[in-house]
Amino acid sequence: MITLYHAPRSRSSSIVWLLEELGETYNIEITPIVYGDGHGSTAPESYRRIHPHKKVPAIDHDGVTVFECAAIALYLGDAFPKAGLAPALGDKRRGPYVTWLAYWAGVMNPVATAKFRGWDKEGPTGFGTFDEMESFLSSTLESHPYIIGESFTAADVLVGGAVGFFKDTLLPKRKVYDDYLARVSERPARQRALAKDNG
């Protein structure tokens, strides 16, 4: 059994979408968090055994805890291969798949935060600048309909979530983002996930 520790309208919303794509049975455990604007409350101390910083998302799968979105996506995509969300080991697309999940986590997210908070600059950071990321993201999506190629994968859940989240704020207006978002948003699993976001 899979349990998702989730807070509505947070980073864990993408994992509701991922679980809907997966088609496995799961429970949602609504978990309190402090939102970016300061509202909300921290989870009870007992939640720290699930997530060391009391954040969401985290999952429990038959007693195994996994946290960090990219780790959850990799874990579930490989654990339930029949959903076809993850290129298998040995598939030529495996490299781009793991790369994009790590890039989403280790570059897209931190540069977006750095840009938003005004310390986005080339320098000692491992993750580079927002503009560099943005130009790579848009050129990648211009070359194929999904982030690693011709078909949808778990990486599109995370990248699609980020493009949707930053579209009218940090990202410049580009047709390629509108088209990509339209393509991923019309998926039935995405629609079901939106309806379940409040638990």
Place this chain on the structure above:
Amino acid sequence: MITLYHHPKTRSSRFIFLLEELEAPYTIKLVTVRRADGTGAIDPANPHPHGKVPAISDDGAAVYESPAIALYLTDRFPKNGIGPVVGDAKRGPYLSWLAYYGDVLEPSFMSKFLNTPVPRGTAGWAPLEEVMEHVIKTLTDSPYLLGEKFSAADVLYATTFGMFGASPMMPKSPAIESYIKRCLERPAYARAQAKDNG
């Protein structure tokens, strides 16, 4: 055959360490990189989209970002058991520690280094103090991040702590000191050091 795009004494050095642990067939391709001090230039031979290291290619397919390379390589070369494979009970913690490296540990160091703290709820990472508390607790309870057994996650964390060991940003911790020593005294690390200049 794996090609590692590498620049000496950078984040790519640890992947020589990992490739040595895996006993994988590989070649090192030395590339130039832009340095923090403004010197150096992107090398057109490097498949990384931003000209950074590390990157690898496996029969022409590029993989980059340290957690992705670590996972890709341990899945590709499983014989020495350096990364729990799909179906192993440690696979979940392994993936969590790899992802935590890229989107929590590194940004939390950077955030501290640039003196740009982020309020709770606004970033995907946590303050460095809280991150190190979690790491230290884990390494006080067991010799490696995944328990009793060394993994590619330790390659990332131990080399990072080794590099930042003397920095005032790093909390003094006997657990971390013995962890660095335990990981870096492995024969594969010595072999990697000998190959760092290509």
